[in-house]
Amino acid sequence: MKEYLEPQIKTACGRTFGAELNSRNIPIAFEKPKVAEHGDIATNIAMQLSKTFKKNPRQIATEIVAQLQFDSSIVEKVEIAGPGFINFHFTKNYFQNELKTILEIEKSFGKSFANKGKKAQVEFVSANPTGPLTVGHGRNAVFGDTVARLLEWSGYDVTREYYFNNAGRQMRVLGDSVRLRYLELIDEKIRFPQFSNNDASNFANALSVGEIPFPEDYYQGEYITDIAKSLHTQFGDSLRNENAEGKFKQQAESEIFEDIKKTCKRLGIAFDVFFNENTLYETGMVKEVIEEFKQRGVAYESEGALWLKKEILGSEKDKVIVKSTGEPTYRLPDIAYHREKIRRGFDLMIDILGSDHIATYPDVIAGLNALGENEGANKIKVLIHQFVTILQDGEVVKMSTRKANYITLDELMDEVGADVVRYFFLMRSIGSHLNFDLKLAKEQSDENPVYYLQYAHARIASIIRFAAESQEPRPKSQTVDFSMLKEEAEISLIKMLRTFPEIVENVATNFEPHLLCEYLHEVAGVFHKFYHDHRVVTDNKELTSARLDLCSGAKIVLGNGLAILGITAPEKM
RNA sequence: GAUCCCGUAGCUCAAUUGGAUAGAGCAUCAGCCUUCUAAGCUGAGGGUUGCGCGUUCGAUUCGCGCCGGGAUCACCA
Structure with missing residues (x-):
């Protein structure tokens, strides 16, 4: 849509305002109006230009529209509305053709190759092996894995990594x-x-x-x-x-790690790399960093400890990187670790951290910059998620691994299943504090929002099964006439489906899976409405074929969307 | 005291990154199954977007100041 409209509008603006416009280089922004009456796509260009040309935006819009020429099989009508929006309505024919694309690409509908050949790394969970993963870790785990899946869908080769420390x-x-x-x-x-x-x-x-x-x-x-x-x-x-540090510690570490891996597996998470902090000492990375800090004059010794200067940290005071006991503080290995990542040649490195670490990562970035790793440091993206508050019987449960005051992820999955757990953690923006009411999660497990999506998928599968049983199979040579699909519910379903790749792209660039949840919820809603309004399998062969294909399109989008979220798409429920 | 996140319907949360009439789920109320899955659909009620200034054609979104909740400010990780 944008691709088709943009050049046309540009030329129209050029004709209206001439060279003066080109010098300003104002980008033409499009948006999808919230209300259907406002068309399929709109631009606010007239309002943008009104400042520079000191003209009424509606007047400008009228002049631009007068210069526009469109293929009438694509654009149905153009309207000027509100303060000066130009709204474009596309033809049914245009949308009907869009359905074909979805069916052709099928499993890769929504995939992008924009980042083909690039390597990304996502570091998440990274809990030390001192106990089972709790509900508190769940948000980090599920979000991190989903970010990894999103990057894969946008073309990256992704490494999922778990960083841990078994000393201290x-x-x-x-x-x-x-x-x-x-x-x-x-x-x-x-x-x-x-x-x-x-x-x-x-x-x-x-x-x-x-x-x-x-x-x-x-x-x-x-x-x-x-x-x-x-x-x-x-x-x-x-x-x-x-x-204590012999057999006892070893056994504890290995059993707990096995447990953690099992929990992750249940959630659909598999790590490619478990990175032991100790490696950084063994390979001399930490030592190298210390030497270089000293060499560059940004670190100094005092009171038996090694300090990093506040000037490079941008902080209020100097900070210790090696304690007087000779042990490093977390900053030092963290800096070394990120340098190690940079050296592995990733194009993008993502850290998923809880808000309790919010103060630590600026030091790491600053440390890297002080080492001259600016270019690499720019490829690091830190995503901070707020805490999950666990509510049990209306009371806040303060989680502590040490005090054994926690609810494990496994226990939670036993209660509601992995799909619900994943959806629950993904459906909210990571910037907001997530309230996880256990009682509610259990009680509502039957009417959890995730079932709404899965039900739509299963329902479609059921229709397709029914058609296969009750109807002669359609010969392959016979093409489907999509112009049969002209009911409002049909067209709005296609409109919904075709935006999937855009949504995925947007969600993958901004790391906001909750928007995908919302989108899929909407797709399911529009499908249910279509299902309710129109019967798919009827005596009308032509119409049945077209509607079956529409169902398949919806199934593809729901299936692919759920795959990105790591949630199963059942054929039956 | 400083920094970061949040404050939107009774509850849990969205809002296309500054757009047109602020939307979903749950809960409440009223309807819809002899027909492809009712885990569904339709409708109703529910709002001074914490408060106050400012920026502009236009603010839930951006800026400043308050109020309230969370997180962090170690020679803990």
């Missing part, structure tokens, strides 16, 4: 938590009333009566006991004097 205090505590549970299994007395490490009197008291205290800030989830049990099955009592 967090993991030591995890190992020791397992160790204590193990000792409990082999009959050591562990005292579990909740008290903290620094509660000295309680601690001493426990030890004095021969009990080993289980600190409050240790991991309290049941899965810790499960890991201890599996160690007990393998090794019996022989680990009594084993170090």
Whole structure:
């Protein structure tokens, strides 16, 4: 549409305003009007020009329209409306032909090759292996995977990556938590009333009566006991004097990781790369970064620590990258990691982060720039999503892996299924705080919005099955006469379907899958309306064929759209 | 104190990046199955877009100032 109209309007404007216009170089913007009466596409060019030419926009519009000439088989009428919009109405014939394209391209309808040959990387989830994935991780996981799918649909070769760290205090505590549970299994007395490490009197008291205290800030989830049990099955009592960071930590890490991968798989997510932070030390990347920072004079030592200067960070104060203990802070490996990504030659790198990390990524970008990686840093796109608030019985559940106060993604999927989970996380813009009411999600599982889409798909499949059973198959040579489709419900369905590629492109450029959800919901709605108003399979062979093809078109769009969202498109419900 | 996100119908959220009459779902009410899936369709009610200025032909959208909610501001990640 735009492709057809743009040059015509340009020449018309040229004829009206001459060279003066060309010097201004005003782009012609099109938009799809909200209301059907305002046509299929509209431009506000007359309003744009009214400033420069100091003329009434409606007057300008009239002059432009007078210069326009169109193929009457494509454009039905042109109207000037409102403050100065030029509205274009296209012919039914034009839309009928559009349906053919959809049917021909089928599975790739909506795909673009704009980024063919380019490599993209999406880093998401990236939760350290200290416990099962919770509902809180769900939004990150599902959104990240969907962004990856969108990039694939726009032509990118996509790497899905999970970054993790299996060192540090967090993991030591995890190992020791397992160790204590193990000792409990082999009959050591562990005292579990909740008290903290620094509660000295309680601690001493426990030890004095021969009990080993289980600190409050240790991991309290049941899965810790499960890991201890599996160690007990393998090794019996022989680990009594084993170090927390030995077998206990290793076993915990590997079991938890397996668990995480399984959860992701259930959600339709498969990572290509699990990147261990430790690699950055092994390959010398971290050291290299430190040296270079020093060389470039942006880092200095003080109080036994290594600091990065605020000037390059653009922050209020200098920040530590290596602690006085010799351990790096998260900034350093993060910078090294992103440099590593840049070196792998991606054209686009996306980080999916929760809002709790919002303050950290500017440091990473600044660090990269300080290393002279400006070009690479420009290819990094950070997408921040707001938190999911879990509501149970109207109360906010504060999630904490350590306190075992969480609802796992698996539990959620057990309740409502992976499709509902994915849809629920995708249907809202990532900038808004998502309220996940568990009670509601369970109760409404029967009337969840995702079923509306799936039902439309299944319904179409059913119609097509019915037609195949009750009718002679149409000979391949016989072409379908799409001019049979002229009812309002039919045309508006085609209009809806044909915009799919535009929607995908828009959603993929702006990383806003929720708009695809909305669009598909609308497609389903328009289809249901069509179904309700008109019978597909009738004695009229010609009409039946045309309507069946229209159904197929709708099925393609719904199917492809659901595929991008990672949601199944059932043939039956 | 500073930075970022959010504030829209009773509830959960949209709004084509500045457009025309601000829309969906849930909930409430009233209709529609002898016919291809009623997990559907049709209709009704429900709004000072948190408040106030400003920018312009035009503001839910952009700017400034308040109010309210969330997140972050470590030698934690």
